[in-house]
Amino acid sequence: MKSSNNFDVIIIGGSYSGLAAGMALGRSLKQVLIIDGGMPCNIQTPYSHNFLTQDGRTPLEIAILAKCQVGKYNTIKFYHGLASKGVKTETGFEIQTESGEIFKATKLIFATGIKDIMPEIAGYAECWGISVLHCPYCHGYEVRNEATGILGNGEYGLEFSMLISNWTKDLTLYSNGKSTLTQEQTLMLEKHNIKTIETPIEKLEHTNGRLQKIVFKDGTSASCSALYVRNQFEQNCSIPTELGCELTQDGYIMVDAFQKTSAKGIFACGDNTTRMRTVANAVAMGTTAGISVSKELVMESFQSIPIDNPRS
Numbered sequence: 202m203k204s205s206n207n208f209d210v211i212i213i214g215g216s217y218s219g220l221a222a223g224m225a226l227g228r229s230l231k232q233v234l235i236i237d238g239g240m241p242c243n244i245q246t247p248y249s250h251n252f253l254t255q256d257g258r259t260p261l262e263i264a265i266l267a268k269c270q271v272g273k274y275n276t277i278k279f280y281h282g283l284a285s286k287g288v289k290t291e292t293g294f295e296i297q298t299e300s301g302e303i304f305k306a307t308k309l310i311f312a313t314g315i316k317d318i319m320p321e322i323a324g325y326a327e328c329w330g331i332s333v334l335h336c337p338y339c340h341g342y343e344v345r346n347e348a349t350g351i352l353g354n355g356e357y358g359l360e361f362s363m364l365i366s367n368w369t370k371d372l373t374l375y376s377n378g379k380s381t382l383t384q385e386q387t388l389m390l391e392k393h394n395i396k397t398i399e400t401p402i403e404k405l406e407h408t409n410g411r412l413q414k415i416v417f418k419d420g421t422s423a424s425c426s427a428l429y430v431r432n433q434f435e436q437n438c439s440i441p442t443e444l445g446c447e448l449t450q451d452g453y454i455m456v457d458a459f460q461k462t463s464a465k466g467i468f469a470c471g472d473n474t475t476r477m478r479t480v481a482n483a484v485a486m487g488t489t490a491g492i493s494v495s496k497e498l499v500m501e502s503f504q505s506i507p508i509d510n511p512r513s
Contacts, residue, residue: 218471219312225491227274324405331410
């Protein structure tokens with residue numbers, strides 16, 4: 202029997218992906234600890250969409266229900282706090298929390314998400330997840346046909362403008378400085394009545410996170426109900442790279458189809474591994490990680506029993 206601080210798997214991050222991994226492992230009879238600080242990246246987002254059976258519910262409602270269902274499996278334990286350090290051992294891993302407690306496990310799953318780096322535009326952070334948006338498939342239907350902006354430039358600005366034109370024809374590209382679009386790209390947008398405004402942005406005027414207008418540094422303004430962006434980001438947790446997990450060129454944790462990282466015994470799932478940043482994808486990746494870890498543990502345990510050589 203394992204000690205109270207010794208588990209088959211430690212999952213760091215207890216939002217949708219981590220909870221989905223926990224459910225798969227709980228149903229596999231594995232001893233699991235889920236460490237979570239309780240600050241999901243979508244904490245400001247009022248509603249979640251494009252997640253079958255949960256469309257239109259609040260992220261908090263989904264998370265509470267998920268945690269309640271996962272908690273029914275008696276091999277699952279929860280720890281409220283933050284992991285601060287990870288160490289590879291002969292038998293697996295040790296994870297230390299900010300409060301100094303140490304937990305041991307054979308396998309690790311990181312479902313730690315990413316940290317958005319907000320531009321220095323007043324009102325931006327307050328609107329993030331409410332009317333400053335990252336994904337039309339999550340939010341586009343609710344702001345369809347409204348005055349909409351793209352905050353971007355160059356290839357990204359062009360690509361996102363083309364995509365968002367599916368949801369509204371009242372669309373403007375805000376490059377927040379000199380446009381780096383080619384003349385051909387600019388003409389392509391103009392052909393579709395998409396304007397490009399280069400004036401630097403001073404602030405976003407809003408009411409409780411609901412965008413009203415974009416105010417520029419020259420004193421002019423433009424009405425706008427929704428603004429699509431692609432934030433810069435960094436990994437929310439440094440422990441995976443400290444334990445040898447490789448990152449992709451874009452800064453995500455590199456995983457294979459089974460959510461395995463490049464470091465033996467470590468898996469990752471959710472926003473820290475992919476640009477496909479939706480609740481549905483996070484749940485799918487978490488389930489895959491949980492199943493993959495469970496199978497690996499079962500196979501290793503089965504094969505660990507030595508076979509006696511038959512008598513000659």
